[in-house]
Amino acid sequence: MISVTGISKSFGDKKVLDGVSFSVEDGEIFGLLGPSGAGKTTLIRVLTGQLKFEEGSAMINGKEVRKLTGADKKKFGVMMDDFGLYERLTCYQNLKVFADIYGVGDEEIATVLREVKLEDAVKKEAKKLSKGMKERLRLARALLAKPKVLFLDEPTSGLDPQTSSEIHEIIRKRKDAGTIIFLTTHNMTEAEKLCDHLVLLNEGKIVERGVPKELCLRYDHQKRIELVTTNGETISLQMDRENAKKTSSQIAEFLKEGKLSTIHSKEPNLETVFMELTGRKLEV
Amino acid sequence: MREAVAVFRKQILDTRKNRAVLIQFIMFPIMTIVMNSAIKVDDMPEFFYLKLFSIMYMAMAPIVSMSSIISEEKEKGTLRALMMSNVRPASYLAGVGVYDFQCCLIGTMLMSKTCGLDDGPWWRYLCVIMLGLVISIVLGASIGVLAKDQMAATSLAVPVMCLFTFLPMMAQFNDTIAKVAKFFYTQQLYLALEDINNVKIGTEGLIIIAANAIVILAFFVLAFRKEGLTNE
Structure with a gap:
């Protein structure tokens, strides 16, 4: 288990990590999602004992990070660019x-x-x-x-989809074997596909946390669904209580006429959530 | 110990394909062997080329190779990976240093034996060279630690290497240079080899060599404290 409480780290006057707290359970893929310069790599360096930090505490498998010995570090797998x-x-x-x-x-x-x-x-x-x-x-x-904790810093950055998918498969297998996977990425698709839990990091601060799907639903203010008809037309419908009757009758109509090709919810993705919270894009 | 051995083995594999470092180890032994057998001038002192090139080799090869190996590992991030795998800085430096020492020693043995140095003086000659190699290796390691990348290491290593390598040679032709050169360990070791069949280091020589070793060791400690082994 990884437990991080109120970690802060500065380089000169610049605060790179500001009171970061979270915990990661065994056998979990934990994602740290944020744009370049958010503090993701610094946090990995701090957790793996490569960098000292000023405030807070971090425990990995019951051991304080500041007191990690060489033998403890051998139980980590670290992949950094x-x-x-x-x-x-x-x-x-x-x-x-x-x-x-x-x-x-x-x-x-x-x-x-x-x-x-x-x-x-x-x-x-x-x-x-x-x-x-x-x-x-x-x-x-x-x-x-055979690490107990695997730290991966942007493991698929700049790779083709095929190689990325192969790396994802390896990561999942290791998770199934009980390894804690600590992953940083600025790729929201990767985070959505892989992570059991994630935190969104911006300018050294955690701005949101949770299960990827739940996070997206939490920020689904518009509650819309999207219908694609057999002739390719896309229709967006409101999914809230006030419009329940109207929306259901419209869907029923399309179904009766056999004109409905696909129907799916239009909740925001992690990129949109991040934008809403910080006003910044993830993939920068 | 296991970590130092792993670094030593890695260095054996890597140097075979690293021409920039490999050439440092073989250039002077080859030059000595070729010149000793091909160029004979009347009244030339005995073992002239061996004495001259031994000192150049002892100063040049370790400084350039050590600084190049360490700075390349810093630049390419392999050193960071080693440190993360629980290789302590002392183990890393021991692995690379022993490897460097061994290569230079083999080169020295090769050039001295080919030049026909007898067994008796050969051992004393080797002791003098080994002493110089250790000091040069620490100096090369200091430059490697101080430099952020290979280019910075080269720009630092070249003037330092020239200073320690060419001063003994130039001191032969200029008395003023000789007065300055005598404070360098390379010059003292060169003087020790002057009569190669009767190698001797006087008290003054020993004091100067020890002072050089202390200053260079202090320089290494300062460089290590300032920069460490990774570009952080």
Whole structure:
């Protein structure tokens, strides 16, 4: 379990994290959603003991972050954009360096290479890998020590949908195995698809939190549904009490005439929620 | 210990494909072997090339390679990944430092044996070179720690390396330079090798070398406290 209470962190005069509090249960995918510069990476650095913080407290699996030992850190898998690869070494050699440090054998290297689907690129030098393959190799390195907590900083940033989807699948499998996944992203689709709980972070402050679907429903002020007819026409209808009769009769009419192609609710997405709360876009 | 060994092994694999570092280890041994066998001038002092290039090698190779290896790892973020995997700075520096020392030592052994140095003086010659290598490695590590990236490391390493490498050579031709050069450990080690069959370091030499070692170690500690091993 991760428990964070009132963490603040400044770089000079600039407050990058301001009283951040949340908790993450075991076997949960927890998302930190916010635009660039919101403080997401700083928070990962703080939680993994790479950065000191001024105020508040953070516990990971019952241990205060400030008192983390090297052995505790070995139980974390960390995948960050600025954690580079040894470009001149092969995929296997890159993992071997860290396997030697963790004291795990070649079997574990083979397992994680299979898991990230890089088994055919074992002898390929890291510099010759595509961006997607490099990200998968970084993920493999983070998974090598069988971490209890996996910190992923924008794991699919700039990747194609196919590779992103493969990485999502790996993340879900690890969650099912009981690993806590702490994920930062500015991609609302990724957050909606993956996260059990998330917080929206803006300029170092948490502006909202909850289950993604519930968050969207909470900010559904317009309560509209959208109908698409068989001839492609899109019709938007009000879904509140005052318009209940009118809306239901309109839907019934379309159904009777066999003109209804699709019908779905029009609640806002996380981007819209974030915009409403902060006036800023997520994907910047 | 396991972490230092892992870093050492990584360095063996990486240097094989890192021409910029590899050339530092092999350039002077090859030059010494070639020049010693190809260029013979009358009245040339015994082991002239070996003495000259040994000192240059002892100063140049560790400073450039150590600063290059550390700054590259800082720049590319591999050092940050190592630190996150519980590799302590001391383990990392030990792994890279021992590797660097070993490569330079092999080069030194190769060039001295090829030049025909006998076993007796060879051991004393090796001791002098090893002493210099350790000081140069700490100096190279300081530059690597201080520099944010490889370019910054190169711009720092080149003047430092030139100072320590070329002063002993220039001191042979200019008395004023010799007066200044005598305060550098490279010059004292060069003087120790003057009669290579009877290697000796006097009291003054030992004091100067020890003072150099202390100053360079202090410089390393300051650089490490200021910058650490990751660009934070």
